[in-house]
Amino acid sequence: AQSVTQLGSHVSVSEGALVLLRCNYSSSVPPYLFWYVQYPNQGLQLLLKYTTGATLVKGINGFEAEFKKSETSFHLTKPSAHMSDAAEYFCAVTETGGFKTIFGAGTRLFVKA
Amino acid sequence: NAGVMQNPRHLVRRRGQEARLRCSPMKGHSHVYWYRQLPEEGLKFMVYLQKENIIDESGMPKERFSAEFPKEGPSILRIQQVVRGDSAAYFCASSPGSSGGASETQYFGPGTRLLVL
Numbered sequence: 001a002q003s004v005t006q007l008g009s010h011v012s013v014s015e016g017a018l019v020l021l022r023c024n025y026s027s028s029v030p031p032y033l034f035w036y037v038q039y040p041n042q043g044l045q046l047l048l049k050y051t052t053g054a055t056l057v058k059g060i061n062g063f064e065a066e067f068k069k070s071e072t073s074f075h076l077t078k079p080s081a082h083m084s085d086a087a088e089y090f091c092a093v094t095e096t097g098g099f100k101t102i103f104g105a106g107t108r109l110f111v112k113a
Numbered sequence: 114n115a116g117v118m119q120n121p122r123h124l125v126r127r128r129g130q131e132a133r134l135r136c137s138p139m140k141g142h143s144h145v146y147w148y149r150q151l152p153e154e155g156l157k158f159m160v161y162l163q164k165e166n167i168i169d170e171s172g173m174p175k176e177r178f179s180a181e182f183p184k185e186g187p188s189i190l191r192i193q194q195v196v197r198g199d200s201a202a203y204f205c206a207s208s209p210g211s212s213g214g215a216s217e218t219q220y221f222g223p224g225t226r227l228l229v230l
Contacts, residue, residue, distance in 0.1 A: 041224075043206075044156070044204070090156065094216070095215060096215055099161045100161065101146070102158065103156040105154055105155045
């Protein structure tokens with residue numbers, strides 16, 4: 001069965017510092033992987049996704065993530081945090097050939113001035 | 114191009130009443146997904162529908178919950194005889210349905226926040 005684990009329910013960084021949000025998944029087949037961001041009282045917005053091809057995926061707002069099959073990971077990074085990055089981030093996985101998307105519990109990112 | 118619309122944005126019901134949540138997908142999208150989000154938790158898949166068909170409802174509670182996506186009109190998530198534990202944010206997402214299932218980007222609505230008193 002699929003599952004998604006996001007290490008750290010809360011992450012705090014200083015403005016300008018590196019952002020690293022961790023995501024590990026378990027899946028019996030190669031999955032499709034997604035990162036979404038949710039601002040307060042809003043729906044989710046896609047940051048980036050991995051389907052096939054290059055394992056380093058670039059998304060919106062300067063975020064990127066790398067699919068590492070050997071580590072079953074899809075960590076999200078951004079070189080320099082901005083105050084506007086403060087939000088909740090969700091990693092998600094869908095098995096190829098399937099329909100159901102499984103979400104992690106989320107990581108809330110705080111950015112300190 | 115309007116995004117995914119959900120209404121109402123907030124819904125208050127007393128225990129035992131019915132809640133009807135509506136979702137209008139993006140123009141041209143034929144696939145709809147419903148998710149539930151409890152406080153401090155991620156989204157939990159409930160149901161996946163295409164026009165007039167339920168494709169996967171494995172995340173739906175066995176009783177009191179139903180969903181439909183008619184040929185015309187919005188998708189409806191119906192919760193009968195609500196209980197306090199149904200209080201949550203319910204999100205709808207849509208996708209085009211053109212490239213096939215799992216790799217498609219889902220576009221989310223703003224959610225309906227249900228409070229059961």
